[in-house]
Amino acid sequence: GCGGCGGSASKPVVVDGSSTVYPISLAAQEAYTNSVEGTPRIIVDYHGTGGGFGRYAEGEVDIVDASRPAKPEEEEKARASGFEWTRYVVAHDGITVAVNPENAFVDALTVGQLRSLFEPGSAVDSWDDLDPSWPDEPISLYTPDDDSGTYEFFVKDALGMDGQREDVQPSADDNVLVSGIAGDAGAIGYFGFAYYAANRDKLRAVPIKADADAEPVSPSVETIYDGSYAPLSRPLFIYVKDAAMGRPEVADFVAYYLENVADLAEEAGYVSPTEDERAENLDGLSRAKGGTPAPAAAE
Amino acid sequence: MYRPRRARRRAFGALFAGLCLAATLSGVVVLVVLLGSVLAKALALEPNPPWYALGEQARELSSFLGRIATATNSPNPDLAGFKAGIVGSLWLLLLVAMIAIPVGVGAGLYLEEYAPPGRLRRTIQTNIANLAGVPSIVYGILGLVAFSRAFGFEAVALGKMLWAGALTLSLLVLPIVVITTQEALRAVPSSLRQAALALGATRWQVIRDHVLPSALPGILTGTILALSRAIGETAPLLMVGAANSILYPPAGPSDYYTALPVEIYNFATLPREEFRSVAAGGILILLAILMSMNAVAISLRTPTGRVLAGRAIAQLGRIGWTAGRAVRPSGRRPSPALDPAGGGPASDASPENQARGAEPR
Amino acid sequence: MSIEQQQRPALDASAPAPAAPAPAGDSVLAARGLSVWYGSTRALRDISIEIPRHRITALIGPSGCGKSTLLRCFNRMNDLIPSFRMEGGLEFDAEGISGAEVDPVTLRRRVGMVFQKPNPFPKTVYHNVSWGARINGYTGDMDELVERSLRRAALWDEVKGKLHRSGLDLSGGQQQRLCIARTLAVEPEVILMDEPCSALDPISTARVEDLMEDLKDDYTIVIVTHNMQQARRTSDMTACLMLDDPRGSGHRPGVLAEFSPTDVLFTTPKDPRTEAYITGRIG
Amino acid sequence: MSIEQQQRPALDASAPAPAAPAPAGDSVLAARGLSVWYGSTRALRDISIEIPRHRITALIGPSGCGKSTLLRCFNRMNDLIPSFRMEGGLEFDAEGISGAEVDPVTLRRRVGMVFQKPNPFPKTVYHNVSWGARINGYTGDMDELVERSLRRAALWDEVKGKLHRSGLDLSGGQQQRLCIARTLAVEPEVILMDEPCSALDPISTARVEDLMEDLKDDYTIVIVTHNMQQARRTSDMTACLMLDDPRGSGHRPGVLAEFSPTDVLFTTPKDPRTEAYITGRIG
Amino acid sequence: MTQLPQTTPVSPKLPPRRSWAGRSWFQGVQEVAVPPLIFLCACVTVLTTLGIIAVLGVETVRFFRASGVGLVEFLAGPSLNPKADPPRYGILPLFWGTFVIAFGSSLIALPVGLLSAIFLSEYAPRGLRSVLKPTLELLAGIPTIVYGYLALLLVTPVLKAVLEPAIRVEFYNALSGCVVVGIMIIPMVSSLSEDVLSAVPRGLREAAYGLGATKFEVATRVVLPAGLSGVIASFILAISRAVGETMAVLLAVGVKPQITLNPLRSMETMTAYIVNVMKGEAAVGSAEHLSLYAVGMALFVITLVMNIISGIILKHFREEYD
Numbered sequence A: 001g002c003g004g005c006g007g008s009a010s011k012p013v014v015v016d017g018s019s020t021v022y023p024i025s026l027a028a029q030e031a032y033t034n035s036v037e038g039t040p041r042i043i044v045d046y047h048g049t050g051g052g053f054g055r056y057a058e059g060e061v062d063i064v065d066a067s068r069p070a071k072p073e074e075e076e077k078a079r080a081s082g083f084e085w086t087r088y089v090v091a092h093d094g095i096t097v098a099v100n101p102e103n104a105f106v107d108a109l110t111v112g113q114l115r116s117l118f119e120p121g122s123a124v125d126s127w128d129d130l131d132p133s134w135p136d137e138p139i140s141l142y143t144p145d146d147d148s149g150t151y152e153f154f155v156k157d158a159l160g161m162d163g164q165r166e167d168v169q170p171s172a173d174d175n176v177l178v179s180g181i182a183g184d185a186g187a188i189g190y191f192g193f194a195y196y197a198a199n200r201d202k203l204r205a206v207p208i209k210a211d212a213d214a215e216p217v218s219p220s221v222e223t224i225y226d227g228s229y230a231p232l233s234r235p236l237f238i239y240v241k242d243a244a245m246g247r248p249e250v251a252d253f254v255a256y257y258l259e260n261v262a263d264l265a266e267e268a269g270y271v272s273p274t275e276d277e278r279a280e281n282l283d284g285l286s287r288a289k290g291g292t293p294a295p296a297a298a299e
Numbered sequence B: 001m002y003r004p005r006r007a008r009r010r011a012f013g014a015l016f017a018g019l020c021l022a023a024t025l026s027g028v029v030v031l032v033v034l035l036g037s038v039l040a041k042a043l044a045l046e047p048n049p050p051w052y053a054l055g056e057q058a059r060e061l062s063s064f065l066g067r068i069a070t071a072t073n074s075p076n077p078d079l080a081g082f083k084a085g086i087v088g089s090l091w092l093l094l095l096v097a098m099i100a101i102p103v104g105v106g107a108g109l110y111l112e113e114y115a116p117p118g119r120l121r122r123t124i125q126t127n128i129a130n131l132a133g134v135p136s137i138v139y140g141i142l143g144l145v146a147f148s149r150a151f152g153f154e155a156v157a158l159g160k161m162l163w164a165g166a167l168t169l170s171l172l173v174l175p176i177v178v179i180t181t182q183e184a185l186r187a188v189p190s191s192l193r194q195a196a197l198a199l200g201a202t203r204w205q206v207i208r209d210h211v212l213p214s215a216l217p218g219i220l221t222g223t224i225l226a227l228s229r230a231i232g233e234t235a236p237l238l239m240v241g242a243a244n245s246i247l248y249p250p251a252g253p254s255d256y257y258t259a260l261p262v263e264i265y266n267f268a269t270l271p272r273e274e275f276r277s278v279a280a281g282g283i284l285i286l287l288a289i290l291m292s293m294n295a296v297a298i299s300l301r302t303p304t305g306r307v308l309a310g311r312a313i314a315q316l317g318r319i320g321w322t323a324g325r326a327v328r329p330s331g332r333r334p335s336p337a338l339d340p341a342g343g344g345p346a347s348d349a350s351p352e353n354q355a356r357g358a359e360p361r
Numbered sequence C, D: 001m002s003i004e005q006q007q008r009p010a011l012d013a014s015a016p017a018p019a020a021p022a023p024a025g026d027s028v029l030a031a032r033g034l035s036v037w038y039g040s041t042r043a044l045r046d047i048s049i050e051i052p053r054h055r056i057t058a059l060i061g062p063s064g065c066g067k068s069t070l071l072r073c074f075n076r077m078n079d080l081i082p083s084f085r086m087e088g089g090l091e092f093d094a095e096g097i098s099g100a101e102v103d104p105v106t107l108r109r110r111v112g113m114v115f116q117k118p119n120p121f122p123k124t125v126y127h128n129v130s131w132g133a134r135i136n137g138y139t140g141d142m143d144e145l146v147e148r149s150l151r152r153a154a155l156w157d158e159v160k161g162k163l164h165r166s167g168l169d170l171s172g173g174q175q176q177r178l179c180i181a182r183t184l185a186v187e188p189e190v191i192l193m194d195e196p197c198s199a200l201d202p203i204s205t206a207r208v209e210d211l212m213e214d215l216k217d218d219y220t221i222v223i224v225t226h227n228m229q230q231a232r233r234t235s236d237m238t239a240c241l242m243l244d245d246p247r248g249s250g251h252r253p254g255v256l257a258e259f260s261p262t263d264v265l266f267t268t269p270k271d272p273r274t275e276a277y278i279t280g281r282i283g
Numbered sequence E: 001m002t003q004l005p006q007t008t009p010v011s012p013k014l015p016p017r018r019s020w021a022g023r024s025w026f027q028g029v030q031e032v033a034v035p036p037l038i039f040l041c042a043c044v045t046v047l048t049t050l051g052i053i054a055v056l057g058v059e060t061v062r063f064f065r066a067s068g069v070g071l072v073e074f075l076a077g078p079s080l081n082p083k084a085d086p087p088r089y090g091i092l093p094l095f096w097g098t099f100v101i102a103f104g105s106s107l108i109a110l111p112v113g114l115l116s117a118i119f120l121s122e123y124a125p126r127g128l129r130s131v132l133k134p135t136l137e138l139l140a141g142i143p144t145i146v147y148g149y150l151a152l153l154l155v156t157p158v159l160k161a162v163l164e165p166a167i168r169v170e171f172y173n174a175l176s177g178c179v180v181v182g183i184m185i186i187p188m189v190s191s192l193s194e195d196v197l198s199a200v201p202r203g204l205r206e207a208a209y210g211l212g213a214t215k216f217e218v219a220t221r222v223v224l225p226a227g228l229s230g231v232i233a234s235f236i237l238a239i240s241r242a243v244g245e246t247m248a249v250l251l252a253v254g255v256k257p258q259i260t261l262n263p264l265r266s267m268e269t270m271t272a273y274i275v276n277v278m279k280g281e282a283a284v285g286s287a288e289h290l291s292l293y294a295v296g297m298a299l300f301v302i303t304l305v306m307n308i309i310s311g312i313i314l315k316h317f318r319e320e321y322d
Ligand SMILES: Nc1ncnc2c1ncn2[C@@H]1O[C@H](COP(=O)(O)OP(=O)(O)OP(=O)(O)O)[C@@H](O)[C@H]1O
Pocket: C038, C039, C043, C061, C062, C063, C064, C065, C066, C067, C068, C069, C070, C081, C083
């Protein structure tokens, strides 16, 4: 509730949700601010995908950053509170499994190894438990907050597990994970590609083998774009409240966001959406604006 | 019968004294190391001139600080800065001062000057002492429920407005303001109160005209220190919704906001080394604000500071006095005999005369 | 005490006529069966005394016998002490002043007080004198009032050039006279003085004593002093308080041992304790 | 002061023989041309005095004339005051004690001190007495030393049942005697007393005075007092300090006005200021 | 004192006083309005306490309702994982993390602070003291976020450089938290203890010196025992500050609720848990979100008890010499 906000100025555009998508929205916030006259009033926060949807349902948020599609119950809740939304794909991400650069022995991990490492109650606590040829040194795990979008996708969709072991260092803030892994020789963890891309010098991405015989694939713009970085690739979204599109400041910002989404995604270290997805975005945008074709569509 | 073992006792003494000195200095050394490492980190951003090129270093530092003080948040560390946070923190400072000082001084006045000794007063007093020890995060929780959500009354909920942060911080520093006010009031000699009472003054007249002006430098010292605590707080602001990224400074107390220490926290947790330097620069700015507040507070403790503060207060008092007096016609121009015969400094006398001259006849 | 000082008692003694005491008759302040407690310890027991108008009355007695307590009852200054409690009657101009319905603020304006330690406000001399008048709603010419009060306090000539300097810049004796001037400015009827000279040097003391003599025509003065010579020199009436005779180990309240014209009390004391006290054998 | 008390001066006067003062000759403490400053204000000017062994010497004089300062010079207690500075010589047993090479800790063991306000340690009575002996490496039987010291201080009978109760539980007079016992336990040669009775009631005062008389045979005692009667009653020699004559407005240091056998000083003072002081005309 | 007569009674012997108007209405308004106004100000402080208790109490009850956790399980359960199935809400690991930080920082701050206090009150010349004391107090004035930053930037790297590879130092570890929090609370001990030691009456010191004691003996055997209760109170206050410290431990120690004796590993304190839940994505009203209030309640009770104890001790100390 922001009943008394109107006092000094109009209501700002509030973006909240996934920490994975946060860098893209941050880039959009900055680029848009620089591209227009005056200072548009945009706020970008992150509280995880679930947190974003939760706050959306409370009416606190205009645009939700989401690193996974909304769950049926989230859809339900949003609809129940009368806040219809439109979904846009803003980037592709490959969840990157990273280790400390001092760790040279882990040349690749299979999905099976990942599963045995992260499964609930896993007994793996040193590297030789994963592969006997690796040294007997302790492992420490850094993972996103338990029901963040990244966690959800990695654990449930990619590895097909119900949950994850508990003796990990969890954080809703991926930067914390990066710092943790960069500072800990025995560390392994996972997070969005952008955080790896921004910290290539401090981390080493582990190539992933879909199964024991497959070729190891490293996360990169190409492998994510062409889908070969599987099963850890996924699309990233923003969910925009339809009612908020009636406010010109929101509509303008979303339009700018989607028109420049390719650049923004890359600037943030992700892979841009495909041509088709971008076209679909602009369609959705003009629908949400009430049938008027978006100006960019004409170009 | 006596074996005083003087040499041994003396050696012990010297050893112990050395230990005590070392302990004290270790605190100071730590302080220097802390500040030094922050400074070094802040300077690390730019291509480094040699450390002995002090002038160049200083120039670089000031241009760096100037840049981050005027730039807003950005994913690019070369462009990132704290403008929104600095303005937000200054807003918080202003609002907290406006809320906590009158309420805190009022409460201190009540407890010291009005409250009859007894259970009520003892209870409030104990309560304040305990409040001073409540962790700031608990105030954050209170602010979240009481101000941000207004116990669920949507209409008055403050959400993520500056007001919510300011009210929370005000409650946080209130005990400090009350306690220092009480101490300052206690330091006013009772002879002053008695002198005034014996002239047939009411309690309030005594307080307004004598006790408060005498205590004011002490009260100011305490409140400035309290405010400097407020400006450095982070945890409660995270609870009451200071934003992660906001590129425009708040336009007013009903706006969304972020604060300098919250931005520092954000930058400090960003992984890229360059953001650490930005955070260090933010810390330097925060420390600079704090140190200057402390300097004012300390200078108020010195005799000169007291005199200056006293002067300023006297001026304010006269303005108030004139306002109070304007409702009743009285007085007339001063007779020449009463003008200072070259004795008193003109600054002391003239406002008094002007004030009197300006009165309705 | 200078040589000049030492001659003063003789001077007084040679001219006692104008200060002829008027024992009872027209009394301005009176205590009737007054007892005072601080918490559970009794400080005064059953004091009855009438202070004559336009006279100087001295209160003497050993330390702790309750002189200050009695004095401060007269303008209800003791109200400020939480543990203070009293019984018995107090009258001012034949009206009771100890009741809850009496406004002590008004009373204090009419019964002024000068303290042991000079306590000017940390403000200008002018402000010191004018403040009391101002808060009491004085509508006359303030400058004139300040000058008049300072003149009466025999201070005008010394401070007229520095009216706008701080009162704290004056010497101790000047400060004490400033406090007297401040009290005069609200035009009280009685002035209570609690050891007003004990912090002063002999010359300043002499000044203040002369001043009291001057003021006597218009004001009633009650002075507490430890100095026998001063009591003799200045007062018309003297009350000697004593600690009650000890019974057991408890605290001893003060009682009124004797109240007589000053020259009577000092030459032919009726009470043996008074005699022991004024001859310096006890206390 | 009780009736009993009031008779004591007479007693003293009737039996002055055993206390016949021994003026110079065997002096234990001496000041030679001593001047003392606190910061830039001078507290003592050019004091020369010799304290006779096994006698009681009283220091009297108006407030602020430097009695305490002089006393505290004798065991270098003033070293603790940062702004303190002195010139001139101080001797103990004919050896200089003012030099940097002299260990004040050792000196203070030999020149003990009793203070105005009784200041027992917040520990047991036993502890209070034994502590000083213990830190000074006493090797004998501690229980015996404690008993002996308390007996000498005329306190044994009153506290023997509560040796392990806190020293703070004793009455003021008992506390002061406890402090004396504590001092005796380290077996000093001189005992300096700074107004030791001013916080005590008359009965306790009498006890302490009796005790001093007792101790005189074995110790040299220097006592500061404001009470003329006490000086007369107890001391063999009296030194009267005075504030230097005022010149201008500055601070006035203390000087030694007169140093004579007590009965001489009180009956036929040579110095007019001394006379004025002891007859109560100034101060 | 609220109702003031507007006219002054006139004594028959004195000339009528035309010049005295009595007090103005403005004055009267002040007289009437001020006391209730400042009484309200004092009430704000009471309301704050009531507010804290009410908020924490109500939401804590809601937490227990929503989660179905029992009080014993909550306080003594050895495992904390709101996202597990079923969720586990034992805050013992948080107690442990908080205890480790409080204990470790005390090991640094109490001796250093006490020795500093003794130096300042017994040894330092006045001038030096007037410089050193405020300098030390600056340590307490530095925002806690700065300490957290320094733990990451300075302390942990130093620990790593010294200990590794022999002993593994986790990036987030309790020891670096102890170090920075310890430094932060030094001035609480040194400043408060110094006040207390300086307040030991001079007479006691002089008595000891008069018996031939050295400075060391006076300081340690007379002054320190005399001020001991005050010193202990300052210890408790400092520890309670360490217990309530948030940002520094959040940054330094991490958010891993585990009970381990190894101080080089990450842990989680109660304060860090609160912020982490708040920053995390638990939906408002969910049991996980409500758990932050329950933890807040536990934290509040702990610090309150410590403050009350130190208050009682300090009061006793003051009475001893009054
Ligand atoms: N505020 C107070 N609270 C408790 N007891 C008090 C208070 N003021 C005075 N007393 C006690 O009341 C008694 C009388 O005190 P009072 O000050 O009136 O004596 P006095 O004759 O003026 O002494 P002095 O000559 O020392 O000024 C004393 O025993 C004193 O201790």
